[in-house]
Amino acid sequence: xxxxxxxNLRVVNPYAIAFREARSAVGASSVLKKAQEYQELxxxxxxxxxxxxxxxxxxxxxxxxxxxxxxxxxRIRRKLSSERVALLFGSEKVGLSNEDLSxxxxxxxxxxxxxxxSMNLGQAVAVCLxxxxxxxxxxxxxAETKSASTGQLERVTDLLHEALQASGYLGVAPSATSVxxxxxxxxxxxxxxxxxxLLLGMLRQILWKIRSQE
Amino acid sequence: xxxxxxxNLRVVNPYAIAFREARSAVGASSVLKKAQEYQELxxxxxxxxxxxxxxxxxxxxxxxxxxxxxxxxxRIRRKLSSERVALLFGSEKVGLSNEDLSxxxxxxxxxxxxxxxSMNLGQAVAVCLxxxxxxxxxxxxxAETKSASTGQLERVTDLLHEALQASGYLGVAPSATSVxxxxxxxxxxxxxxxxxxLLLGMLRQILWKIRSQE
Numbered sequence: 001x002x003x004x005x006x007x008n009l010r011v012v013n014p015y016a017i018a019f020r021e022a023r024s025a026v027g028a029s030s031v032l033k034k035a036q037e038y039q040e041l042x043x044x045x046x047x048x049x050x051x052x053x054x055x056x057x058x059x060x061x062x063x064x065x066x067x068x069x070x071x072x073x074x075r076i077r078r079k080l081s082s083e084r085v086a087l088l089f090g091s092e093k094v095g096l097s098n099e100d101l102s103x104x105x106x107x108x109x110x111x112x113x114x115x116x117x118s119m120n121l122g123q124a125v126a127v128c129l130x131x132x133x134x135x136x137x138x139x140x141x142x143a144e145t146k147s148a149s150t151g152q153l154e155r156v157t158d159l160l161h162e163a164l165q166a167s168g169y170l171g172v173a174p175s176a177t178s179v180x181x182x183x184x185x186x187x188x189x190x191x192x193x194x195x196x197x198l199l200l201g202m203l204r205q206i207l208w209k210i211r212s213q214e
Numbered sequence: 215x216x217x218x219x220x221x222n223l224r225v226v227n228p229y230a231i232a233f234r235e236a237r238s239a240v241g242a243s244s245v246l247k248k249a250q251e252y253q254e255l256x257x258x259x260x261x262x263x264x265x266x267x268x269x270x271x272x273x274x275x276x277x278x279x280x281x282x283x284x285x286x287x288x289r290i291r292r293k294l295s296s297e298r299v300a301l302l303f304g305s306e307k308v309g310l311s312n313e314d315l316s317x318x319x320x321x322x323x324x325x326x327x328x329x330x331x332s333m334n335l336g337q338a339v340a341v342c343l344x345x346x347x348x349x350x351x352x353x354x355x356x357a358e359t360k361s362a363s364t365g366q367l368e369r370v371t372d373l374l375h376e377a378l379q380a381s382g383y384l385g386v387a388p389s390a391t392s393v394x395x396x397x398x399x400x401x402x403x404x405x406x407x408x409x410x411x412l413l414l415g416m417l418r419q420i421l422w423k424i425r426s427q428e
Contacts, residue, residue: 002330003337112217113217115216116217122334122336126341127340130345134345
């Protein structure tokens, strides 16, 4: 990260002892020392407008667009002048879970060969960040953020979910799959910050109406 | 290496115990199992027509062309259809020595930031090999090799060196620097396989003449 100028590391639910030791070690990089720790992915990406997941090509049902690294990075670079972007890496053994992936707007993959698609985590990060700066320095954030943050999208998702339950569209105990489906729908809609407030107002009113009739 | 389809690893003077253990470990990659071991860099590159060194931007007097990774890889790809190419990485701590570098036709560097130029070895290799396949599969070697191999260049270097000593151009105990200078000169000349035989013939004759007059 530091080699390519990326200084903001957020770590979700790390193995506590190893993480603490790594941070306090002599010679630990400033990236590691300043790394922020979260219990849940949701909290770690709450202020990010674009969340991009990394994955291999195989072994996963994909319900989101998947781009080759080079194309994905092009899309990220165009966003960077106005938005905070999160790039998600899973654990080395299992990668990102399906729930993690449902929090991403889209996914990208490194073009590894079919016979050996899964990469060492540190090497995958290095390759992605190299691609990020290959065509020049990162654009600085200058414009005001216009897209909804992940926090706003999460509130829309929660209220929509509640409204769908209250209306009987979803059962009282909806499956994890249906929650993921709703989350992905809201991510696909490309809601901006103002629209997310509008949608929240609509959903609150709908919920109030349904409940007042019960 | 395996992720990006590079299967020929040559290891020079590795830490023997660690290397033997790594190779015989359960789950060791086929790249590692098939890795060839050499005592000297010279032996490891003897059949390669193009030898490219990797280095950081700082801390070294450079007497060879130095290209940014992307440009260097373009040059390598154009060679690959006719030549065997060696890509050299030094140890993580000190990189390639000046003597190692003198065996390279040219050098390339990964565009890391000035404040933190030196990379983890595995990550540097991953980034370089990713760049090698980014624009598509590697060209297969189809044409006959025309460039001189490193072995042929080494013989030209040795004979030229001998001739320069015999002629008095170099002292009887020439410094490592002057040997390196000769080596780099021969690498710059872009000698092809046929010319290297021609040069060897000339040098042998010159040496014979000088010695017969003594």
